[in-house]
Amino acid sequence: MxxxxxxxxxxxxxxxxxxxxxxxxVYEQSLYAPLTDEEPSRYRPASLGVEEARLAIAAYYEARGVTISPERIWLGSGTSELFLQALWLVADPGDSILTPAPGYPLHEMLAKMADTRPVEYALHYDAGWHIDRSSIEAAWCDANVAACCVVSPSNPAGLYLDTDSRACLEGQCTERGAALIVDEVFADYPLRDGANTFFAATEPSCLSFVLSGLSKVAALPQMKLGWGVVLGPDKAVGQALARLEQIADAFLSVSTPLQRALPRLLEAxxxxxxxxxxxxxxxxxxxxxxxxxxxxxxxxxxxxxxxxxxxxxxxxxxxxxxxxxxxxxxxxxxxxxxxxxxxxxxxxxxxxxxxxxxxxxxxxxxxxxxxxxxxxxx
Ligand SMILES: Cc1ncc(COP(=O)(O)O)c(C=O)c1O
CATH class of the missing domain: 3.90.1150.10 (Aspartate Aminotransferase, domain 1)
Known part of the structure; x- marks a missing residue:
């Protein structure tokens, strides 16, 4: 009980x-029409996602002033699954993954499921939330940090990753060969105008994965569709995408009709x-x-x-x-x-x-x- x-x-x-x-x-019923509109009986397996879905995600970022190549996008059943796939890609069993505290408990749990060790860094409150630099420094002392997870805005604290903290985390990841994983599922929900930022607006110096999805972006958690964007130095991005293609191919988790409906779901x-x-x-x-x-x-x-x-x-x-x-x-x-x-x-x-x-x-x-x-x- x-x-x-x-x-x-x-x-x-x-x-x-x-x-x-x-x-x-209010969810308009017409929202669900594109799921059956076009060839719903046809299966089009595509490891990283079908082209129209990846283009729709690139258009979502473009509308926010962020240009992303659709080739750097991959799809999954939700941010949770994509987070796990990114960990499989960058971490070996026993490696550490830095996760924020306070934070949404999912990341810690997924890090454990990937046989990695979640190590907390602190968000500190002093008239507003900040990433506590000293706790980040302490967390980096861990020998094998494979990735640092940032949630922007964080849940439940509501802190967007600011330029200084980003530079600090990016610098540390670059120096140590670790990846940044940025969960931006709530980025479209600033509590005041202009508070939001999108990580992909600037190319990072380290291999980075930006995750988001329909559950928050379109308030459609039942649809089970999320996406990731791979950013950073070209060579690292190319290698990561090649490996992600294999990982995602083992699942092919997003249904074809849903992927094809994505442009209209994002519009709505x-x-x-x-x-x-x-x-x-x-x-x-x-x-x-x-x-x-x-x-x-x-x-x-x-x-x-x-x-x-x-x-x-x-x-x-x-x-x-x-x-x-x-x-x-x-x-x-x-x-x-x-x-x-x-x-x-x-x-x-x-x-x-x-x-x-x-x-x-x-x-x-x-x-x-x-x-x-x-x-x-x-
Ligand atoms: C910060 C954060 N990331 C990810 C998720 C899960 O997202 P998805 O439904 O895309 O797996 C949640 C769910 O509440 C969340 O709060």
Whole structure:
């Protein structure tokens, strides 16, 4: 049975829902038409992906001012699978992979699945999130670092990779022959205008893989299509693509009809992204206002679908106790910060900004009242 901090009791407002298909966004039925439009019965195996799909991804970047050759793109069933494939490519068993903390737990798990050793580096909060350079230096002391993973914007912290941090990571990877793996699934969701960056806008000096996919870009997690872009010195890119072709050929994981539908699915993502950005910004603002009045704090964030809350430190109250008390006594479900490797103390909670705003408002009011109440009682 699931632990108490993961059950959502009846009547509870659920601020953990991160699945866009369950958050009341409108998906036009016509969106699914291209899946059956053209030759749905024909199979066209292509290791790195069919040409029209790779062209559509290049066009997605072009619309963001980033020119990428379709030849440097490969497809998979999602960012998770592509991350694993990139690790198989660059790492030997026992090598270390640097992963951010706080961070989405998936990367650490996938690093272990690839028989590599995840080594954390820290994101530090000081009026805003930053990559903690000293923890990066310490992590690099590990003898066999095969890759450094960056999530931009990070989940749940919402930190986009800035120019200085990029130069630092790129320099270290180049010096040590390691690869950079940049997960940009949330790059289209800045919480304020102009906060977003795209890694591929500048050619890196080290072998780099930029990963993204439909689950966030088009809010279509059920479609199971992601892509990777290989960047860096030409020779390293050529070798990597040749090897990726073999790895991807063992899976051929994306269906032909879905790949052929990709141009229209990406086209339809523009209005969907707009709706999601509007909601996330509105909810984040609401959260900041509530934090200004209540006993909890909200960390500043530049992007993504989650927000991190800082709870008061009361004797005996950790993430789990706050999560369970708020769920069962206050009727509001949040995620405990430890799931994302957020340090405790202070206790942290993570809430989803995708929740419909009227529901989000009620949930935040319950949370705020609950925190005030338990602080008063504590
Ligand atoms: C930062 C991050 N990367 C990757 C993923 C998984 O993406 P995909 O559905 O493309 O495998 C998630 C899912 O929430 C995520 O938060």
């Amino acid at each position: 699931a632990p108490a901090s993961f059950i959502v009791p009846p009547g509870c407002i659920d601020l953990t829902v991160n699945d866009p298909t369950a958050c009341g966004f 993502s523009t209005p969907m992204q707009k709706s999601i950005r509007r909601r996330c910004r509105e909810n984040f603002e609401l959260l900041r206002e509530a934090a200004g009045r209540g006993a909890f704090g909200v960390y500043e964030s530049d992007g993504g679908w989650n927000a991190v809350l800082r709870l008061p430190q009361l004797p005996g109250w950790d993430d789990t106790r706050w999560t369970e008390t708020l769920r069962y006594e206050q009727g509001v479900a949040t995620q405990p910060g430890y799931l994302f490797n957020l340090a405790d103390p202070p206790p942290h909670l993570v809430v989803s900004l995708l929740v419909p705003s009227p529901t989000f408002r009620v949930g935040v009011a319950r949370l705020s009242e609950g925190v005030d109440h338990f602080v008063g009682a504590g």
